Amino acid sequence: MTLLGPADVRQLADRLGIRPTKQLGQNFVHDPNTVRRIVRAAELTPDDVVLEVGPGLGSLTLALLERDLPVCAVEIDPPLAAALPETVAKFAPEHADRLTVITGDALRVDLASVRPSALVANLPYNVAVPVVLHLLATVPSLRHGLVMVQKEVADRLTAGPGSRVYGVPSVKLAWYATARQAGKVPAAVFWPVPNVESGLVGFAVHDGVAGDRRDTFAVIDAAFAQRRKTLRAALAGWAGSPNEAERILRAAGVDPGLRGEQLTVEDFTRIAGQGRRRPAGSAPTGPVSPDDRATGEPG
Template sequence: MTQPPAADRPAPLLGAADIRRLAAELDIRPTKTLGQNFVIDGNTIRRIVGAAQLGEHETVLEVGPGLGSLTLGLLDAAERVVAVEIDPVLAARLPDTVARWRPERAAALDVVLEDALRVTELPHAPTALVANLPYNVAVPVVLNLLERFPSLQRGLVMVQDEVADRLAAPPGSRTYGVPSVKAAWYSSMGKAGMVGMNVFWPAPKIASGLVRFTRREPPVTTATRQEVFAVVDAAFAQRRKTLRAALAGWAGTPVLAEQALRAAGVDPSARGEVLDITAFARIAEARREAADVGAVN
């Protein structure tokens, strides 16, 4: 079969041999503590980048770039990549890897040595999040970044498949819970596919899922995000109980919980798993209004 002209060939990406060579040079082994599972398959990287639907002027935030597998693919598709890496050894090596594999794009990379759960400032405002997230912190990382960086308008994250199901679950489904509701405060989320185990080193024990999201405005409410999230946490802390019982501690008494629920137009005998984010916002608002009236009286 005739090889295509060089200009038409896809840019090279890191393969299994490249990843292992880089790791050996740095004397590192992927750690469970940091949730490190490096992608070793170029076709998977191209699939992720394609599914992210990036515009050419996008500034992409990548969390946990590791040895740079996904970073190279993102630099091929976006205007700029801001990579947040918690491991100082990996963070220090990433610019050299990009300079070797994408010398013409080296200036388009910014590396930030920071924990994604604590990062508050970035050198450029990101418009999209694309990342292979550590399984153990995936949900708080996504929620933290959506809260701290309102410039993020869209994204695609690869997480443990079970976590992907939870993030994308609609009300009433078996996997619907706290991650589903809180994510819905910021964005619409949907599952965009699965990724097998054999494209990682080391191979995880469970498949990964891709979740695509698009930012939207939160529900219109006088309640704060913190107040709404407090209702969500209380409702799912005892998800087998009715909302009247589950929210008793949050409201002060079962009677006050029922009053807030009825004022919000929610059946007190319902359970949290059937409510969407707007219903939780109405409950928080109703309780706040009742508290304000009580304070005046």
């Protein structure tokens, strides 16, 4: 089976009149060794149904189909979506019947009929975190995956408590899954060449954290909206006052003098649970974390 090389990528783009745009975060992989490495790192099984978001010109799609697995590709750009089946028919005709293409925004399409078990994607840098969190929240069949993202985003998604880059994406991903770094991807394998390095993030969905997701995420947002402040101060708006925040924190077994970056997702869940027990009429309010505005958390 033939995969796309640099000349193939350029020819396809020229034929389709595609000019990569920053708005859609389009950087096309043109190195066969890289896409095969991504597929290996995804640790796919013979029973997997693969979801690919942003297939672009089809480099990773072909490498996935090489495993002879069903692949559902969601592409927001209509010309690219329309061309993908033709590319597969040309380069991998024996696997063409394994491909399904959905034209649309991954944050809005309905994947209930597809029931994907694995997400494998080269995600546009500007929507990587929203897409991952949205799919984990809305596609219960997802069990594991591997995504290529900006290295800075990879560091944030896989950071643990106490890390300088630990924040909203780190904790919210931990709600759903255990994440790991799975390697770096040099800028030279993309066209056009991006100004940043990329990283691979693998994840395995776990059984879940005991608690209410919406309540827990509200606490996370409030804690990191003012991450330099202690939790007593950062959660004052959410709790109604600094004193009430301290009471809730102590009831949850959390030191009010700590900062959000020092807490695990389980800590945040306990705080949210205690917050639900506040007197009637004292519903929490608070700021939205700047980090969370980039996460696209479903409403």
